[in-house]
Amino acid sequence: MALDPHRLVARSLSRSWRQRPARMAAAIAAGIGGVLLTTAMLLISASVLDAIKGASISGVRDEVVAVEARAPGGMTRDVVDRTERETGVKGSRALVISTRAATGESDSTDPVIVFGVDDALGGLTDERLAEQIGRTELAADQVFLSADWAEDHDLGEGDTVRVTSPQGVQRWKVAGLLDGQVANRGAMVIAPLPTVATAFDRGTHSDVLLLDPGQRDRAEVVAAAERAVDGAADVKRPDELLSGYSKTFRTSLTILGMFAAIAVLTAAVVLFLTWRLALDDARNTLARLRLLGVRTRHLMAGSAMVMVPLLLGTYVIGAALGVWVGSLLGSFTRQITDLTQQAVTPGLPWQWPAAGAFVAAVVMFAAAWLSGVRRFTRITPIEAVTGRDQVSMTPGGVRRPLIAGLVSLAVGVALVALGREMVTSTSLVFLFLGAALLSVVLPVLAGALLRGGEPGPVRLAVGRQLQLGWKRNAALSITFTVAVVTSVAMAGTASSIKDEVAGSVQRWTQGELYVQAAEVGQNLQNEKFPLALEQELRKVDGVEAVTSFTYASIGLDGRKVQVWNWGESDIDRTTDLEVVEGEKDFVTKLDTDEIVISTNYARTQDLGVGDTMELPLPTGHREVKVAAVLEDSASDGGMIVAGTRLYRELTAAQGVYEYYVGVKDGADQAQVKAALEKKLADRYPRAEVLTRTEMRDAFAGITARLVSSFEAFAWVMFILAVLVGGATLASGLAERQRALALLRLAGATRKTVTRQLVGESLIVAGCAWIVALPVGCLAIPGMLDAQAGQSGLLPGITVPLLLSVASLPLVVVCMLLALAVAGPRRANPPLRALLAQE
DSSP, rough: TTTTTHHHHHHHHHHHHHHSTHHHHHHHHHHHHHHHHHHHHHHHHHHHHHHHHHHTTTTTTTTTTEESSSSSBOOOOHHHHHHHHHOOOEEEEEEEEEEEETTOOOOOOOOEEEEEGGGGGGGOHHHHHHHHHHTTTOOTTTEEHHHHHHHHOOOOOOOOEEEEEETTTEEEEEEEEESOBBBGOOEEEEEHHHHHHHHTTTTOOOEEEEOOOOTTTTTHHHHHHHHHTTTEEEEEEEGGTTTTGGSHHHHHHHHHHHHHHHHHHHHHHHHHHHHHHHHHTTTHHHHHHHTTOOOHHHHHHHHHHHHHHHHHHHHHHHHEEEEEEETHHHHHHHHHHHHHHHHHOOOOOHHHHHHHHHHHHHHHHHHHHHHHHHHHHTTTTTHHHHHHTTTOOOHHHHHHHHHHHHHHHHHHHHHHHOOOTHHHGGGGHHHHHHHHHHHHHHHHHHHHHHHHOOOOHHHHHHHHHHHTHHHHHHHHHHHHHHHHHHHHHHHHHHHHHHHHHHHHHHHHOSSEEEESSSSSTOOOTTOOTTHHHHHHHHTTTTEEEEEOOOOOOOOETTEEEEEEEOEEEEEEEOOOEEEEEEOOTGGTTTOOOEEEHHHHHHHHOOOOOOOOEEEEEEEEEEEEEEEEEEEOOOTTTTTEEEEEEHHHHHHHHOBBSSSEEEEEESSHHHHHHHHHHHHTTTTOTOOOEEEEHHHHHHHHHHHHHHHHHHHHHHHHHHHHHHHHHHHHHHHHHHHHHHHHHHHHHHHHOOOHHHHHHHHHHHHHHHHHHHHHHHHHHHHHHHHHHHHHHHHHOOOEEEEHHHHHHHHHHHHHHHHHHHHHHHGGGGOOOOOOHHHHHH
16 A cells, blocks of 8 residues: 555546646657757767767777878888887788779769778787688788678679779779678778779878787887887877867867757756646646645655656657657768768767767756655645645846846856957857846736736736746747747858858969869868879960869877968969968968968967977978968868978878869860860869859858758757747646636637737747847857867858848747647637536
């Protein structure tokens, strides 16, 4: 019999909610929506980071010491030999190449990482992988593939895989298939080191050196290796190879992180408010049980018996939908990983996002449950039964949250006005807090104003309900406020960055035509033209000027930084570079110990003209001086410009990413473009020739696709607000059936009641918008400043006018839609029906 009170509470609570299902509709809808949003956002973030982390070979034993070159040209043979000599360990050398592979007769290609390895690799891998590699000795034209990737591409042993390289398409035979993904989610090719070196013009340089300490102390081997490489490489664990790319394209990742945090917090608030309201709706039932002698522990255990299954059910549905939605947004993940230029392949690591959503849901559920039960125990049961514990919030009660909200908002505005780096971003906390508080109290103040003077019956009823139902209105108002603030702030942040990048692209796209080795945004770092192609392009009829442009990435402070290089010829004809500090014609004057940096790199690294820094080379390191600062925002996180001699030394290669082409006056641009395409067609099947407009549109399209994804995420939260709004309104109308029926009994028509409900909804929507729009605009500088700490970008502020204007009508439409779904007519049953239920 010990469980009887618990069962009594559970059965009573279940019966109460079954009779009025709208009570649970809000909690279930919010639970599913909140978990969905949290899971989807965490899944997208995890997919990007997991793809970059999973690029390296995963089968190398943990005790092995990995030496990864910092310079794009790798490490020279002298550096590798010196490292082996000073550590006393004979190592395994490897090349890591990003490129594309095709199978069968199809022309479509997929990004892959090519690992050029020597015979010693097998002895450094785990037993499973070592056994597979040891069974087959690779010939010069043979490769290993991952069995999973090969199966997806209809490949088997003996088939041919075509790999793109500067020497043309390489046709390699599949000698064996390795179980598991091995590296890069299976998108990898393992080939003999000499074969890869020849195909990709790498000479005797190496990207990675793996050292097996054996019986020696690993720490001693690490220390000896760090001394031997002399700044040319990083010494790390095998699972940290290519880890520097996790910090590449910081703008996208930082904004994605901010958005994920906002999404999780929004979902958490919605979960808390709606589950707490679900318990508040059961106040009368639980109070009657307390009159019968049920104690607090019985209330907690009994309510948990009902609510925990509901929580688990909503979590399972929400998490499943979240994984599905996150997988549908895989194109966004693919865009970010493509832009790393390293051919990393994203997977679908759903486990951690699902676990994170579960933790967030449980924490908010526990907070709502414990606070709700605690509140019941502090109220006299008879008062809860009669409803006397529910009182209107009076102007006196509004005073404190109103003052707190205004003060918080004022602090946020002051921080925005200061405009200092890393100070403006702190305004977000105060702005969001102020918006939340004001969105709660403004409807109450509006209700007090409506009840002033000699109001009519509708105004009186609307004003009373805005004051009496402030808790339920708070859930709705906060949800809409956060949705509008987030939408406006994210759209403004995205537009500001997009406009800034477009200005940078315009400065270095002054030529008429652009010859690229592959499509913009899909061209991997190792897909290059030979330097000799420049002279061939000059011979095409109508060509007046040709400027080469190429770039690579070097390792600095644990992350990858882009290094750009423009050829010296015709640079003034094809570009209009803006130098903010230093000499304008730096391209033709840079020496091997001088560099130019972009404004965003100067900002993040606190550098200026005359400052020095250490630059890694394949042979070691060199101190270089900053000769100028270039205005540019197209490089995420900032970039370095090197002169041609220094750049060739860094990369140990002659490849060119693209050529800027100037067309002679009077020449037909279309004919020149066609002639260039004809020259490239046979040797470079992925090459493209773009006009100036096409080139700018291509970069604008990449940026637009990325930022539009962020904007889409903001509208996902807005949709969540509509769903929660509909469920909350339905729950509120169900609770007000008795009051509305009494109003009908007093002579009010259905039309009058409908007008009252519409008026309440519109006032809540209007108050939310009045707070959210200015706060959303004020949050734009804070969000820009927050991402500037990583990317260095501090663009001018662009306010999304269209969204700002459309936000109020959208909020109103959403509120009316939610009200229509809630069904006000169903909330007006005859009074005799309600008395019969009692």
